Amino acid sequence: MTDSELTTIGFDADDTLWQNEQFYRFTEREFAALLSDHGDHDTVTARLLEAERRNLGLYGFGIKGFTLSMIETAIEVTDNAVPAEVIGRILAIGRELLAHPVETLPGAAEVLSELSGRFKLVLVTKGDLFDQERKLAQSGLGELFQAVEIVSDKKPSTYESVFRRHGDGAARSMMVGNSLRSDVIPAIEAGAWGIYVPHDLTWSLEHAEAPLHAPRFREIARLAELPALLDALGHPS
Structure with a gap:
């Protein structure tokens, strides 16, 4: 395994996998x-x-x-x-x-199913513990993750810790989410890839400038594009 080989992918939950x-x-x-x-x-x-x-x-x-x-x-x-x-x-x-009922976003189940046999998948979400556990259970997606982390905030140190515990470190990990401020920028600062999947509605306190010049930043229009992006980056398995 090389130092840059991707082994672990983290996913945000709210407005990345389901509506919130x-x-x-x-x-x-x-x-x-x-x-x-x-x-x-x-x-x-x-x-x-x-x-x-x-x-x-x-x-x-x-x-x-x-x-x-x-x-x-x-x-x-x-x-x-x-x-x-x-x-x-x-x-x-x-x-x-x-x-409120959980409404998964288009392509979420299919993408997770495709990638679960290829990478370690980790759910990294913030919010109320009981509420996030409820939504994960109702989504039917829980069995596709090797680990679940419900955190109080998302900082570079959060991703360093999560990807060290559940993967091979941030350098071999990727974070996917709809929030530049919480999912993408701090993951990149920790040394991981940060993949931005915009949502039509994003809380204003989660807005930030896209790190366009960061080598490990990518943006995709929808989650269904993630497997093709991984292939293009040279991480097919």
Whole structure:
């Protein structure tokens, strides 16, 4: 095995293997409607985004933190006068988010099935532990992974650790995902390949400039293109 031979591929979950952001967008619209007497949609959702940004270090990523940020925003925009029934509805729509059915993205199962016999596949996702475990179980994709890592954040050190534990180090690994900020850039900084698969909806806090000049950066339009990319890079097996 050469130093550059690819042995391990990490996959993001939300909006890479299954739909996720669209459910948040639906929830944001209902949340803004609940508070329409205190601001238009753009104003309310901008305040919500500010709260989410402030709270990431406290609550982390996921629906529970998002729900708490909605409650905080409701209190702020109403000057501490938010009715109890509005708080109750916010809690209810947070629970609905935690129970939404899993909708896998086109090509996800086929690509994972094709690659599972050729490479070590590792799911690397961040968010609420229970929610991510639920979605993985409902997706039917769990048996295709050799390992699953649900992490609090994705940094270069995260990928160094994950690919050392479950592979042959970052240099022989690849990370595939829809977030430049979380899936691609830190994986490249760790020494791995970073493959960007854009999604129509990506949370604004996950946006970043594409590392176009990084030798190990590639972009594909859809997940189904990954096997052909691997072949083109000289990693057929």
